[in-house]
Amino acid sequence: MAVEKGQAIQPATGKLGVMVVGMGAVATTLIAGVEAVRKGLAKPIGSVTQMGTIRLGKRTDNRTPLVKEFVPLADLNDVVFTGWDIFPDNMYEAASHAQVLDRDHLGSIKPFLESIQPMPAVFDQYYVKRLSGTHVKEGKNKCDLAQQVRSDIQRFKAQVDRVVVIWCGSTEIFLEPTAVHQSVKSFEKGLTENDPAIAPSQIYAYAALKEGVPFANGAPNLTVDLPCMIELSRQNGAPICGKDFKTGQTLIKTVLSPAFKARMLGVSGWYSTNILGNRDGEVLDDPESFKTKEESKLGVLDYILQPEKYPDLYGNIYHKVRINYYPPRGDNKEGWDNIDIFGWLGYPMQIKVDFLCRDSILAAPIALDLVLFLDLAQRTPELRHIGIQEWLSFYFKSPQSAPGLYPEHDLFIQSMKLKNTLRHIMGEELITHLGLEYYD
Numbered sequence: 463m464a465v466e467k468g469q470a471i472q473p474a475t476g477k478l479g480v481m482v483v484g485m486g487a488v489a490t491t492l493i494a495g496v497e498a499v500r501k502g503l504a505k506p507i508g509s510v511t512q513m514g515t516i517r518l519g520k521r522t523d524n525r526t527p528l529v530k531e532f533v534p535l536a537d538l539n540d541v542v543f544t545g546w547d548i549f550p551d552n553m554y555e556a557a558s559h560a561q562v563l564d565r566d567h568l569g570s571i572k573p574f575l576e577s578i579q580p581m582p583a584v585f586d587q588y589y590v591k592r593l594s595g596t597h598v599k600e601g602k603n604k605c606d607l608a609q610q611v612r613s614d615i616q617r618f619k620a621q622v623d624r625v626v627v628i629w630c631g632s633t634e635i636f637l638e639p640t641a642v643h644q645s646v647k648s649f650e651k652g653l654t655e656n657d658p659a660i661a662p663s664q665i666y667a668y669a670a671l672k673e674g675v676p677f678a679n680g681a682p683n684l685t686v687d688l689p690c691m692i693e694l695s696r697q698n699g700a701p702i703c704g705k706d707f708k709t710g711q712t713l714i715k716t717v718l719s720p721a722f723k724a725r726m727l728g729v730s731g732w733y734s735t736n737i738l739g740n741r742d743g744e745v746l747d748d749p750e751s752f753k754t755k756e757e758s759k760l761g762v763l764d765y766i767l768q769p770e771k772y773p774d775l776y777g778n779i780y781h782k783v784r785i786n787y788y789p790p791r792g793d794n795k796e797g798w799d800n801i802d803i804f805g806w807l808g809y810p811m812q813i814k815v816d817f818l819c820r821d822s823i824l825a826a827p828i829a830l831d832l833v834l835f836l837d838l839a840q841r842t843p844e845l846r847h848i849g850i851q852e853w854l855s856f857y858f859k860s861p862q863s864a865p866g867l868y869p870e871h872d873l874f875i876q877s878m879k880l881k882n883t884l885r886h887i888m889g890e891e892l893i894t895h896l897g898l899e900y901y902d
């Protein structure tokens with residue numbers, strides 16, 4: 463697909479419709495948070511689109527606008543939410559169940575939250591063993607279900623100006639790409655034949671991309687990380703990104719490990735364990751869903767530390783990740799890391815990290831940034847038809863990249879990539895940090 467250069471970015475006029483698949487802890491924290499910010503009740507902390515700035519030109523130029531004033535993003539007042547879930551609870555009930563935000567916060571926006579009710583979901587317990595829901599679509603095959611989701615999207619499209627879909631649903635069982643995922647044609651055949659390799663998340667992704675709607679994937683499921691979805695995304699000018707929001711432990715891991723590598727310090731072991739008690743924790747207590755998450759969490763170190771290039775430093779690293787379901791903590795996860803490192807002449811040292819975090823408080827601003835940036839990508843001629851938006855790697859544990867290209871995991875490279883992409887599409891000079899010009 464030809465990349466269109468030099469054409470203007472379409473303005474963000476009118477309403478942006480955000481369709482959330484899976485309206486649980488992350489989704490309700492996102493939706494309630496956006497409304498609280500709109501009402502001036504709280505600040506959008508953690509959101510790069512709302513609070514971040516971007517330096518332009520030389521350090522002496524003193525040009526550092528807010529990101530949202532530099533690129534044409536949808537205004538929060540123009541964002542409208544809907545979505546799907548296997549439970550019929552409205553957003554007030556679902557947020558109360560998730561117990562992330564306190565009663566006072568929710569009470570102040572109760573009528574707004576009560577006005578949003580999920581549409582029936584595409585769901586099959588085979589793919590998420592620990593859940594069973596009643597608010598589910600029925601269809602004669604997977605193709606029929608995809609058509610029903612397309613109709614939902616079409617109805618919503620008629621009420622707003624642009625639409626983005628984001629997966630905030632549960633983690634599905636571990637699946638690998640098969641022949642059915644190799645092209646749009648084989649996928650469509652698989653839909654009519656009810657191919658078991660097609661999970662519900664893929665049905666939503668297919669429906670969105672067929673409708674020319676961008677799709678972000680916040681869970682570690684394959685979903686849009688498949689050749690057929692990349693093909694459809696490029697064809698229909700519907701940008702995609704994924705997988706798995708980078709929120710707590712992995713965020714810290716992708717900050718610390720580049721530091722070790724930059725200083726040429728060795729790592730012999732990294733033991734990461736978590737306790738969490740929300741519904742996500744319950745789903746991940748099933749070994750098949752955990753395997754999907756484990757793969758996503760484990761990849762990070764290998765890519766950052768490059769043991770094949772530094773066998774003396776990282777050739778023998780023992781990396782383990784555990785997640786334990788522990789109901790008393792709810793959404794307030796505790797993630798421990800024990801890191802065994804070694805320095806000059808091989809002398810060992812240890813670092814302990816104990817992150818008492820709040821899962822959905824960390825994830826909600828990521829979800830917000832992703833929908834706003836995907837909408838921007840679709841309005842940007844140079845990004846619209848490229849498929850995977852690798853510049854959004856910053857937000858993911860397991861970032862999608864072009865086939866054959868290894869992903870960038872280092873948070874600071876990812877941040878530079880994101881900001882340079884914004885500079886590039888706005889015709890500003892890229893920042894290399896060379897800085898020799900200050901010493902001419």
Ligand SMILES: NC(=O)c1ccc[n+]([C@@H]2O[C@H](COP(=O)([O-])OP(=O)(O)OC[C@H]3O[C@@H](n4cnc5c(N)ncnc54)[C@H](O)[C@@H]3O)[C@@H](O)[C@H]2O)c1
Nearest residue numbers: 484486487488547583630631632633681707709741742821
């Ligand atoms: N910090 C974080 O919270 C974080 C970080 C990275 C990834 N994630 C991922 O984000 C996802 C959401 O996390 P959460 O804490 O909000 O979980 P949650 O269990 O509170 O919410 C998930 C919701 O998805 C719904 N659901 C499941 N399958 C569905 C389907 N096929 N269609 C429609 N709805 C469906 C469930 O009913 C539930 O309400 C999980 O996959 C999680 O692993 C979360």
